[in-house]
Amino acid sequence: MSIFPSLWARVLAAIMVVGVVPGADARTPVDQLIVGMSMVNLLSLDPAAATGLDVAEVNANLYDMLLVQDVAEPDRLLPALAERWQVSDDRTTLTFTLRPGVRFQSGNPLTADDVAWSLQRVLKLNLALASTWKAYGFTAANAERYLRAQDANTFVLQLPRPSDPLLVLNTLATSPSAFVLDRKTVLEHQKNTDLGAAWLTTHAAGSGAFVLNDWRANDVLLMSRFDGYWGGPAKLKRVVMRNMTESQSLRLMIERGDLDIAKGMSAPDISALQHNDKVRTQTLQRGTLYYVALSMKQPVFADERVRKAIRALIDYQGINQTVMPHYGVINQRPLPLGLAARLPDPGYRLDVEQARRWLAEAGYPQGFKTTIRVLAEPPFINIAASLQATLAQAGIEASIITGTGNQVYGAMRERNFDIIVGRGGGGAERHPHSSLRTLVYNPDNRDEARLSNFQGWRTAFFSPELNRLIEQAEVEPDASKQLAAYQQIQVRLDQQVGAIVPISQMTDTVLVYADVTDFHGHSAATTRYKDVYKTR
Amino acid sequence: MVVMTASALGARASGTARRASTVLVTLLGLLMLTFFIGRVMPLDPVLAVVGPDADHSTYQQVYLAMGLDKPLWTQFGLYLNDLLHGNFGNALLTGHPVLDDIRRVFPATLELATLAILFGVLIGLPLGVCAASNQGRLGDHVARVITLFGYSTPIFWLGMIGLLVFYAWLGWAGGAGRIDLGYDGLVPDVTGLLLIDTSLAGDWEAFASALRHILLPALILGLNSVAYISRMTRSFMLEQLSQEYIITARVKGLSRRQVVWGHAFRNILVQLLTVVALAYGSLLEGAVLIETVFAWPGFGQYLTSSLMLGDMNAVMGCVLVIGLIFVALNLISDALYKVFDPRTR
Numbered sequence: 001m002s003i004f005p006s007l008w009a010r011v012l013a014a015i016m017v018v019g020v021v022p023g024a025d026a027r028t029p030v031d032q033l034i035v036g037m038s039m040v041n042l043l044s045l046d047p048a049a050a051t052g053l054d055v056a057e058v059n060a061n062l063y064d065m066l067l068v069q070d071v072a073e074p075d076r077l078l079p080a081l082a083e084r085w086q087v088s089d090d091r092t093t094l095t096f097t098l099r100p101g102v103r104f105q106s107g108n109p110l111t112a113d114d115v116a117w118s119l120q121r122v123l124k125l126n127l128a129l130a131s132t133w134k135a136y137g138f139t140a141a142n143a144e145r146y147l148r149a150q151d152a153n154t155f156v157l158q159l160p161r162p163s164d165p166l167l168v169l170n171t172l173a174t175s176p177s178a179f180v181l182d183r184k185t186v187l188e189h190q191k192n193t194d195l196g197a198a199w200l201t202t203h204a205a206g207s208g209a210f211v212l213n214d215w216r217a218n219d220v221l222l223m224s225r226f227d228g229y230w231g232g233p234a235k236l237k238r239v240v241m242r243n244m245t246e247s248q249s250l251r252l253m254i255e256r257g258d259l260d261i262a263k264g265m266s267a268p269d270i271s272a273l274q275h276n277d278k279v280r281t282q283t284l285q286r287g288t289l290y291y292v293a294l295s296m297k298q299p300v301f302a303d304e305r306v307r308k309a310i311r312a313l314i315d316y317q318g319i320n321q322t323v324m325p326h327y328g329v330i331n332q333r334p335l336p337l338g339l340a341a342r343l344p345d346p347g348y349r350l351d352v353e354q355a356r357r358w359l360a361e362a363g364y365p366q367g368f369k370t371t372i373r374v375l376a377e378p379p380f381i382n383i384a385a386s387l388q389a390t391l392a393q394a395g396i397e398a399s400i401i402t403g404t405g406n407q408v409y410g411a412m413r414e415r416n417f418d419i420i421v422g423r424g425g426g427g428a429e430r431h432p433h434s435s436l437r438t439l440v441y442n443p444d445n446r447d448e449a450r451l452s453n454f455q456g457w458r459t460a461f462f463s464p465e466l467n468r469l470i471e472q473a474e475v476e477p478d479a480s481k482q483l484a485a486y487q488q489i490q491v492r493l494d495q496q497v498g499a500i501v502p503i504s505q506m507t508d509t510v511l512v513y514a515d516v517t518d519f520h521g522h523s524a525a526t527t528r529y530k531d532v533y534k535t536r
Numbered sequence: 537m538v539v540m541t542a543s544a545l546g547a548r549a550s551g552t553a554r555r556a557s558t559v560l561v562t563l564l565g566l567l568m569l570t571f572f573i574g575r576v577m578p579l580d581p582v583l584a585v586v587g588p589d590a591d592h593s594t595y596q597q598v599y600l601a602m603g604l605d606k607p608l609w610t611q612f613g614l615y616l617n618d619l620l621h622g623n624f625g626n627a628l629l630t631g632h633p634v635l636d637d638i639r640r641v642f643p644a645t646l647e648l649a650t651l652a653i654l655f656g657v658l659i660g661l662p663l664g665v666c667a668a669s670n671q672g673r674l675g676d677h678v679a680r681v682i683t684l685f686g687y688s689t690p691i692f693w694l695g696m697i698g699l700l701v702f703y704a705w706l707g708w709a710g711g712a713g714r715i716d717l718g719y720d721g722l723v724p725d726v727t728g729l730l731l732i733d734t735s736l737a738g739d740w741e742a743f744a745s746a747l748r749h750i751l752l753p754a755l756i757l758g759l760n761s762v763a764y765i766s767r768m769t770r771s772f773m774l775e776q777l778s779q780e781y782i783i784t785a786r787v788k789g790l791s792r793r794q795v796v797w798g799h800a801f802r803n804i805l806v807q808l809l810t811v812v813a814l815a816y817g818s819l820l821e822g823a824v825l826i827e828t829v830f831a832w833p834g835f836g837q838y839l840t841s842s843l844m845l846g847d848m849n850a851v852m853g854c855v856l857v858i859g860l861i862f863v864a865l866n867l868i869s870d871a872l873y874k875v876f877d878p879r880t881r
Contacts, residue, residue: 032718040844043584126593127598128585131594134591216640240721246712258717259717404844410580410583438589451592
């Protein structure tokens, strides 16, 4: 006789029956785009405070910019809110004529006042993205003078100090701070004098092709089509972005057709799907580089011969062939691949014997002890492991200190490190200055200068000659002379052995389900979903 | 009689006051410990807000706005003061008040944990009873293997394998998330519990989708509770089954089922209450790994993400909620003791 009362058996049977009811065939709705991605870096949607590539993609669909980079040819700038633009002869004033009849999602007309106010707001709030504009000499105090509406349809941007107008245009086409906000709607939600900052963290007030319906941090972001969009309504009715941090879950879901787009998958999972005919891969080149950074605050790395030795102790080819597929492609220059001014790779290879000779010359024939700080995630940790092994071949005993991005870059900002395996570089601007300013330029090497946004300062690499050349190249009006100047900078940087040694150009791989059509990922992360549809 | 009632009331009041003060001191200690540990962690909440490339003036502005320039005790005092006024502060991660966030993420965990503990109880109790009443025989060995599996299998691995087999291969289970993505945002949010909200909305397709999504993670999460509850049940039952009153009952001619369930099992109910309450409490803290594998937007994920950002407002709010959960479960267990054990009345 059983000791189980029949009730238990019935409950168990019921659970098992419900558990095995097959689900409907997994397909996403035909009029919705379902995106799976990690949202852990999505902290604020406010264009003045938003950092990271993910938020740029979200905001590119909620807001508009004056102009955009062409997806197929990023060097080409196309009109968006600005119908046309003009650069003054002295190259200090850019005048934009706005497209007539554009309205925000609220119904308010979009005017030059909104454009000027949106950019002034970034400087007045002085949040994460203000540094983009401060680099041109704009400040909270001069913003209203230099960023102004001439009339309802004309916006004028006057440069406070000489720069290259092409660089400024690129910033306007790519920076997440360059989205145009509905001033009236934002000010209706202003608290004290925050210019709507608290409200815009989780809301949007734009003119983009999609309206933000809901954003629950680390959960889901919902957008629906804006039928009054000036460029015509989007083909899909709704976009759902779901926070998914686990790569294998993303893989299973896109394989089953429960996702249309999967982003942020690990290299092994991407490789596993490469021959799946239901899924396509799109590789997008980003403006940032994977690098090995040496702190010249440490006497050992202040010696040029030691930096040369470290440069010869990196297995560039091995790392790029085994670790970097789906993460990056080899690049040994500070400029992004594809820029006209970029010189071909110098051809550095792992050369332990040469490195030993340089170390001996520098007085370290037996090597030395040091540390490598690195993010505890691929590909950073794999690069660090490779570096640790090759440094050991020349007697350098490096211990690896892992941490979060916050800890690794925090230490770098404080100039408190020996070696860092990291990632960084210019923005998405297709201009050499953007990368050189971030990775090489360092106008004041004193600790108290605290130029922590310059990675040159963080590594304490200080070359007055290179600073001068970078400043001169930025304002050089003749295109061919400017090109030559940027090439000269790369040669001199090579000779002076920079403290940041580039290894690889960052790439992102996006997985797209087979029936999704006209999804074109943008290298500037401003991927727009307006023309995406499904072929079924 | 009147004097006795007054004294009983006085004793009860003093007992309640003692209990309330214990709870308050516990929660304060918990908050203090969390706050100071949070502040010594090598995480910079300012960098989380401004990003790694912000310039120094922006960094300083946010640093001051967050009050991080003040001494630690002042910061803690200000936090407590806000707390007393019902202000838990805003979360860095979401920009929302922490309480609103917790109200949003907690139902997801509550729904999952409740189903998991139901599974744990429905399987674990009979398994434990079966093991005890078949000590050393096949039933006991089978129960041991099941509990060993529940204890020793990494939940992350089990989650991945579960998804692969029941979602990708067989198509029985829903994938990651609480519901098919196409339904996201379409079901009116009444309780935050999707099974209930979809029922209230009468949207049975959405209900079926939510059910398919929750069953697998709940079963996997419940497996650990099955192991814990069944082992404890077995041990309590063995103790009871060796008592003389059990032999007497058998001699009197009662069936084995009546002896096991009607006598021995009833006597372990009070002990089991504590076991189940503790297991439920740990599930309500949030199961970070299972929430990660199944992209479950619950309390565990919220707490972990906040911790990684150094977002102390959110972390402290969560710690307080966890503390309150355990206090509430203790109080409920105490109340239920009186129902099941007349001696404690």
